[in-house]
Amino acid sequence: MASTTKKLLEGRVYNKYEWVLMDEGNTATVGISNHGQTQLGEMFHVELPVVGDSVEINDSCGSVESLHAATDVFAPLSGEIVEVNTILKSSPNLINKSPLNHGWLFKMKVKDVTELGKLIAEEQYLATLEDF
């Protein structure tokens, strides 16, 4: 478990509230960042995108309802949804307990890897958190 966790924490890139982790085969795992889940509060309900759907970058794909708000989840990249984390239907607070690991939202086949250039590396993201 420890080595898997270490692997997941390497190589994440971020937009303001979400993280993306690429594997070697062009599949990206997407989740809500620790900063995002802290701001939103305890999760009560998660609506996930549909497997097979195509999304463009910044399209709404799913939503979460938390103590503080109902919030749409936005696709950080363009591509096709290939898997969703169905455990979140019964345990939405996994997003709070393990936002970077077990609380992942969905996986997508990325259409254009150059879009990753719009996201920022973890170290830089953590340094800029005060600006948010």
Next chain:
Amino acid sequence: MMTSLMTQARLLQKYSKCFRDIPQHYVRNVTRTLATHSTTYKALVSKSTNIHKNLAFEQYLYSTIDFHHTNLLFLWRNDPCVVIGRHQNPWVECNIGFLQEHNIALARRHSGGGTVYHDNGNLNCTFFTARNGYNRKRNLNLLVEAITKSWDIDLTVNERDDIILDGLYKISGTAAKLDKTKGYHHCTLLFNVQADTLQEALSATHIGCKSKATASFPARIANLADADNTITYEALIASVAEQFLAQNRENQVYSAEWVDPGSIEGCKDINKIQEDLQKWEWVFGKTPPFHIHRQFRKDFKGYSSHVQIHLDIKAEIVCGLVEKIQINMKGFDSKNIEEFIRVLHQECIGLQFRKHTLEYKLNELLNTSHMYDADMEIGNWIMSCILDNVQ
């Protein structure tokens, strides 16, 4: 010593200059700011009291305005209605039959949170900001300050972001919606709501429903007017608007604007949003999947022997439609009733989980079933048990 009437008159006179009627092109101009970099605070008051029209207007303001340098307060109130949160189950949260009998509208909003009852004794406040300006506590503290400045009452904000009167009674509930670059926080303020109607409207039979829908937190409520009967709608919106607009820099003088969402530029778009909000597929169809399980028992007399029938009804409702229904009957053998139940299992699939839809179908099945006398009596009873869940 001031009488309550004199206090009201004094407040209304003081605040009447806060308001003016809005020109038709106002909404397009609302983002124009006098200062380039500081935030401008503006306030709108709706002339409409239709919940769907006001929710649509709220949605329209949210989607069309850039809030980077504008914070907008929207004040509105509605004719009697019940409003459920984005992921709630209306069958569990309110008494749908009561609402229909008393012409109380039912709406589902886009923000999360719990179910509320509105009438003209409730003020809704929506605070629109950029995403990084979103701050519920600040908004609620502003409301508390606005009210306690004009009236000597005990108001606090609790950890659930409710406004509490006298440390006991909830007079405000809060919900919010956040997007990439903007967000809104809206809340209720009970100042003189019909408490009896509220109780009846929100007391649903929770029998046998299991779902993952967001549940409301029940609370003891009270009205601001219970603490001070000079708290009227006009005086309340004046206090709140003044407190909000006071955040503008001294050289920016703004008044709160009255607006009729039915006649301003953009009203066609607002009407379209309103239509979508009123569709059954939105109000009921967006309910998260839920499961019903109920059991009934009845004695049937008048046959050759006394009969006691047990009925077990299970149903899965997805997107407001019957996905599966299963009825088991014990205590009476009848091929006709077995056949009726078998057909019912098939024919109800895909139907909207609503009383007149199911009643129509079940009557149709009974009329084409060739059942008579005892069988028909039991068939009618089975129908009434099914409809008992539907309201």
